[in-house]
Amino acid sequence: MVEGATRKATGELRLVELFREYDDFVAVNGIDLDVPPGSFFALLGPSGCGKTTTLRMIAGLEEPTSGRIFLGTDDITNTRAHQRRVNTVFQSYALFPHLNIIDNVGFGLRQLKVANWKTKAMEALELVKLADRAKQKPRQLSGGMQQRVALARAIVNEPEILLLDEPLGALDLKLRREMQIELKRIQQEVGITFIHVTHDQEEAMTMADTVAVMRAGRIEQLGEPAALYDKPATAFVANFLGQSNLLPIEVTAVAGDRTTVASHGTSLVVESGAIPTEAPDGLRLGIRPEKLRLVSANDSVWTNKLSGEVTDASFNGVSTTYLVRMPWGQELTVTQPNDGTARATLGEQVTIAWDPHHAFVIGAD
């Protein structure tokens, strides 16, 4: 069944001009993507952005309207799901209720006519620490255990690519954290390319080497989690990956790697490299709340400073989050780490400051 997909151990996936159109809307609107072998890749986006459709097309469960899918050098666009060395961990797990755990895990191996399927399936169960549950039925296991069985069932086949469709969505927070670490560990252990679909930015950033943020059927931005977080290219990415304070700016002067800009009459400094070359109009300056500091009014160290009134303060142990109203009415969010510095009180006039290196600039949408 898998002759056309004999193992070349590349695990490299390439999507070219991929489209999926339905009668009334376009789910995937032209995706070009290269996923290097052995990477942990995340497709991140809100529901309806086309990430699951993309995943299903890679799995062979859905046919693209146009475009090609390559696995290594093989064009697998026109092959059926069962002919692809790709396995999926489904959001619902989709464990076969009539089979016990070992038979669920061994299902793929038996289809592939692997002689020692039982041994391999047991090894996979040991990897997810469920060897003692081999003879039980899925419904006898908790959600977290079922999740791990689904994972074992997929990786036991040693696929070129493992697809994970919101695999942690049904788990509670604590379990989800544990599984995030567990998944990362297993990925490093087996070395298979993981493509992980999720709407949870934290989950994506925790696990993935590379994250692609999707929006309305397209990839909005692609990169390492830290790069995406620190230098988002669009307002959508900036807001989807955590919180941002966005200030409208106009460039007033460029001097080497420092550019002076004005926002609501206040002069601020940004790195010249941060200014996008296209779309020079409608620029906005973005600063993450945790990059802002509360400083004394007569401070002379920080280059970028703004003053305002504290309208809200919430303490959560690790940090305190303030809302500071600017003279023009906008409220900026400031997160102050609980590092012993003095805390501001409600109604207090404060000065906030940031390092130009910590700010980013985005163009108009």
Next chain:
Amino acid sequence: MATNREPEFNPQLAAFARSAITRRTALGGLAAVAATGFLAACGTPGKAPTASAGASKTPLSAPDLSDTEKVVNWSNWPQYIDVNDKGKRPTLDAFIKESGIKVKYNEDYNDNDEFFAKVRPLLEAGKDTGRDVWCSTDWMVARLKRLGYIQPLDKANIPNAANLATSLTNVEFDPGRAFSLPWQSGFAGIAYNPKSTGGKAVTTIDQLLHDATLKGKVTLLTEMRDTVGLILMEQGKRLDNFTAEDFAAALQVLSDAKDAGQIKGFTGNDYTKPLASGDTAACVAWTGDVVQLRLDNPSLGFVLPEKGFTLWSDNFVIPAMAQHKKNAEKVINYYYDPKVMAEVAAYVNYIAPVQGVKEVLTKSDPSMANNDLIFPSDATLAKSQVFRGLTAEEETTFTRQFQALVTG
């Protein structure tokens, strides 16, 4: 089956036995309620044979409510009475208007055996069947009479009984017609569809059972007396005096024909459709059906075999414990008026057992009056025979043998 019959009837003993049954049935009421048809018909375990074994039992009668309740419940075969274009029953409606007695006419008599199974548990328990009169075929009348399930008719209430056709006045199973009066009569003969016989006529039972061109396209009737009766006559026996050996020989002929694949099946009155369509080439058929079938399929042939054919009647009987016996007798009397019976005969196309009907119809519908299947000539009647009454033992043995063949 008791071998030594008690010649004398002991009413006291019989009454005791019956009351015992009744009481036991009352105790077992739960079971009787529970069990439908079959089970309700079950005998009670340990029930002693009644002392009257073999002899006719006296039927039970209930107080007659006829004078206070102007009602009569009549069960009859489907499509066996005149119906007009509006779906009304003219003769029945006229009776209701004239007498003020409301007739509840139920077409729930589809088959002698089925009907017997339905009413037997009630009659056996000495209970009212909810029916005051119904129409049973000759042999069933014999059985009902033997079991004490029907009451003698009060001829004082049926003066028109004098109009009964002379040939039917003295039948073997009911001498003097004390218990029964015929409703309609008919012959069983051979019907064929020329389309399927290749235009050939089928005139004898021998041909029906052996002609290779009819192979696998012949049906016979599940009515043993018609099917076996015709074969007996084919073999030159008489239906009023054949022996058990004659019967066995006739069954052998039937069995051979069946094994040879000549016979497709045994039917009730559902033989008509396949005959009309040609799926059945030839069959044993009843006159009334054939007359009606021919209205739509004039090419259908019907032959009364030269060697003889059966004559049967369905007869009015009044069951034991009937609540409205006198009203039932009034209904019978009404239909024994030739003018009334002529209307029924004109519709159902069977042989009317009432004298004077032909005269009435000669005036209104001469073509019908000349139909030999409705008003048979004396010559035709002379060739017809009536299956003799069977003893209880014979009835059991013959039926068992015949049914073993039918369902074998």
Next chain:
Amino acid sequence: MALVVPGVRPVKRRAVRRWGTFTPLILLAPAMLWLTVFFVVPTFSLASQSLQTGDIDNGFVLTWHFQTYAEALGRYWPQFLRSLIYAGSATVITLLVGYPLAWFIAHRSGRFKTMLLVLVIAPFFTNFLIRTLAWQIILTDTGPVTGFFRATGLIHVLQWLGLVTSDALLYSPFAVISGLAYNFLPFMVLPLYTSLERLDLRYLDAAGDLYANGWNTFWKVIWPLSLPGVVSGTLLTFIPAAGDYINSKLLGNTQTVMIGQVIDAQFLRVLDYPTAAALSFILMATIIVMVGLYVRAAGTEELV
């Protein structure tokens, strides 16, 4: 109840416990009564009847006449066997026809689902007898169906299989089995539909993802998950079909007599109630044993 709660008097507790003990019995009473009245009593009555001897003139006496069973079975075993074969064939046919039909209605019919379900049940709006008689017309000698079988030579296949004896379709084992399959098809389709409609299509994705081709997806996933429907459908078809006598009576010939016809004749015409009861009992016992083995083999109690 093992804990002694201070302050609660034992008397009171006993009273509560007695209610607790009797409530299930009270709630069960209607069902038990129903079962007793409509099953236990008739069954015993039937058993008793089958061991009686006598006739309608002299009444029937319980004589523990087990001989009746031996005689009934000895004489009518071919009809028994035939009934089981015909009912089994009809069940297989209804399954082969009903399964794709149920799948289509459950997953492919879209907004026509309700209409199709109504159509499946539609034959029930007419009388059983009329429906069967309709097959006399469908299979009539001069009709298109028979014409088709003759023209394509399929009639020879049926002859070779022994399903027809001549070049006619009507009044043959073929006609009887067709009639049975037709009449009991809804009993197969409805439970199958319920089972398949409930089936989560994501299991199909999972199977394909795990290298199962179409056939293996069906055989390893869909089929086992639909087994409860298959089992109830086959039972609802097989059991009444095995006891049916209308189809063989109206569509069969003298060589296709089924056990239902024999029981009918023994009860209604011969008035040999013990033999009729014995035959019914044998039929019932045979079916119970077969159903028991079947359900065990199918292992439906293991399924969710």
